[in-house]
Every structure is written in C-alpha cells, then in structure tokens.
Amino acid sequence: MGLGGISIWQLLIILAIVVMLFGTSRLRNIGSDLGSAIKGFRNSMSKDEAEGESVGGNTASQDESDTNKPPT
Numbered sequence: 001m002g003l004g005g006i007s008i009w010q011l012l013i014i015l016a017i018v019v020m021l022f023g024t025s026r027l028r029n030i031g032s033d034l035g036s037a038i039k040g041f042r043n044s045m046s047k048d049e050a051e052g053e054s055v056g057g058n059t060a061s062q063d064e065s066d067t068n069k070p071p072t
Contacts, residue, residue, distance in 0.1 A: 019027065 022030075
C-alpha cells in the first residue's frame with residue numbers, strides 16, 4: 001500500500017488519465033506558471049521583510065492596530 005491506501009498502480013492510472021485529458025504541453029505550461037507564481041510570491045515576501053527591517057518598526061503591533069479599525 002502507498003499513500004493512505006492508494007497503491008502505486010492507482011497513482012499511475014490517475015496520472016495517465018490526467019495526461020490524456022490535458023496533454024503534456026498544457027501540463028508543462030501549468031507547471032511553469034505555478035513555478036513563476038511561487039517565485040513571485042517569494043520575491044514579494046523577501047521585499048516585505050527587507051522593508052520591515054529598514055523601517056525598524058514592529059510589524060506585529062502595526063497589524064494589531066489595523067485589525068481594531070472598522071472595515072470601510
């Protein structure tokens with residue numbers, strides 16, 4: 001048995017069905033789009049951390065003060 005009761009053969013059958021439905025080129029595009037999205041997310045997170053360090057303020061206290069404000 002594999003992951004949670006799913007055998008390797010069942011996973012291969014599911015993979016074959018997905019490839020037949022979407023095709024290899026579309027799956028390749030989805031993979032590259034997902035990779036670029038993750039890369040962009042990591043870049044924005046590192047920029048936010050760098051800005052937080054350069055300001056020197058405590059971002060947790062700023063976030064808490066924002067949650068106390070009523071929505072507009």
